[in-house]
Structure formats: structure tokens, C-alpha cells
Amino acid sequence: xxxxxAAGGPGRLGTRPAALHGQRRHPAPPVADRPAExxxxxxxxxxxxxxxxxxxxxxxxxxxxxLVLSGTEIGGQSYPDADPLxxxxxxxxxxxxxxxxxKWHPMHLHGHHFQVLTTIGRGPVKDTxxxxxxxxxxTFDFLxxxxxxxxxxxxxxxxxxxxxxRLVEYGRR
Ligand SMILES: [Cu+2]
Numbered sequence: 001x002x003x004x005x006a007a008g009g010p011g012r013l014g015t016r017p018a019a020l021h022g023q024r025r026h027p028a029p030p031v032a033d034r035p036a037e038x039x040x041x042x043x044x045x046x047x048x049x050x051x052x053x054x055x056x057x058x059x060x061x062x063x064x065x066x067l068v069l070s071g072t073e074i075g076g077q078s079y080p081d082a083d084p085l086x087x088x089x090x091x092x093x094x095x096x097x098x099x100x101x102x103k104w105h106p107m108h109l110h111g112h113h114f115q116v117l118t119t120i121g122r123g124p125v126k127d128t129x130x131x132x133x134x135x136x137x138x139t140f141d142f143l144x145x146x147x148x149x150x151x152x153x154x155x156x157x158x159x160x161x162x163x164x165x166r167l168v169e170y171g172r173r
Contacts, residue, residue, distance in 0.1 A: 045129070045138070046118045053122040054115045056141055062091035069131055071101035071159060074152070078163030085152065085166050087144045089173045095152075096139040099131040105159060106130045107138075109168065111150040114142035128155055147172050 041047075065085055067075040074097075077083060087093050095114075099105055108128040116123035117139040131138045147170050154164035 045116050045123050046120060048118070048124045049120065050115060050122050050125045052125065054113065054125060054141065054143060056092055056115070056143065061094035061141060063087055064094045064096070066096045066098070069097050069099040069101060069105050069107070069154070069164070071103055071105075072162045072164065074154075074164055074166045077166065079153075079165035080163075082163070082166050084149075084169040087168060087170045089144055089147050089170055091144045092141060093144055094139060094141050096137065097131050099133055099136045102133050103156070103159070104130055104133050104136070105164065106155040107152070108155045109142065109150065109152045111146045111148055111168075112142045112144075114140040116140045144170055 065075065070076075072078050074082070075085075094117075095109075097105075097107060106128050107130075110127075113125050113127055114129070115125050116129055118124075126140075129138050129140060150168045152166045152168050153160050156164075
């Protein structure tokens with residue numbers, strides 16, 4: 001007979017290994033089950049607008065980078081053999097990323113929030129954005145108002161280890 005003290009009781013050490021070894025309390029649902037969430041609307045960047053958009057000025061960005069994401073490189077360079085992406089304090093900077101690889105890349109910029117440019121307007125404000133595989137393209141804008149040496153990298157850490165890292169670097173004017 002199973003020892004109930006070992007199988008239950010909040011806060012008792014040793015209960016989880018027992019649950020992993022055959023004492024399942026929540027059996028898998030039937031194969032035909034379909035969670036209600038799957039019939040909902042799938043949100044995409046193009047369906048979201050920012051409640052609090054970045055304070056971007058009128059006109060056009062001061063600086064643009066068009067960056068191909070290859071899976072090991074950002075803009076043709078692979079860290080640590082990669083140049084920083086220079087910007088200047090106060091600039092409005094636009095990054096356009098085009099993913100030529102077969103993997104999705106969640107791209108993360110340290111030290112800033114950026115605003116995703118979408119087909120319906122001023123999209124979500126984020127610090128990480130996913131660029132879909134096989135030709136996916138995402139553009140975002142940020143304001144260079146936080147001088148420093150900031151990592152810009154894929155947040156899949158094995159891609160990061162393969163070199164998908166650049167620095168965004170600027171000082172005070
Ligand atoms: Cu990646």
C-alpha cells in the first residue's frame with residue numbers, strides 16, 4: 001500500500017518524484033479533446049496598437065539598419081567578430097530585420113523599448129520581437145536616449161552562442 005504521507009501533503013519534500021513515477025493525478029486528455037482557446041483569435045503584431053506609443057518625432061528616422069538574420073549572423077557579422085552598430089544619442093533609429101533562416105528569432109535589444117512598425121500603425125512597444133522564419137520581416141523604431149553598450153541579440157540562447165549578437169553603442173553627446 002502506498003504511503004499517503006509521502007504522496008501528498010503540501011510542502012512535503014519528496015512528493016514530486018513520486019508523482020513522476022506513475023502516480024498521475026491528471027491523466028492526459030483524450031486525443032480528440034480540443035481546448036476552447038484554440039478557437040479564439042490569434043493575436044499578431046499587426047493586430048495590436050500601442051496604448052502608450054514612443055514619443056517619436058515627425059518625419060523620418062535619423063538612422064536605419066537593414067539587418068539580415070541568418071541564424072549565425074546579424075547583418076552579415078557573427079559575434080565576437082562583429083562591429084558595434086553605431087548610433088548617436090538622441091537619434092530615432094530604425095532596425096529592419098529580415099530572417100533568411102529556417103528558424104524563428106526572438107530579437108532582444110537591451111536598454112531600450114522599441115515600437116514595432118505594423119501595417120495598421122504604431123504597433124506594440126516591446127523589448128523583444130519575434131522575426132518569423134523563411135523571409136519573415138519586422139521593423140522597429142527606438143529612441144537612443146540611454147547611452148551605453150547594449151546587447152542586441154537573438155534570445156534563443158543557442159543562436160546567441162552561434163554568434164547572433166551585436167552591440168549597440170553610443171555615448172553622451
Ligand atoms: Cu535565433
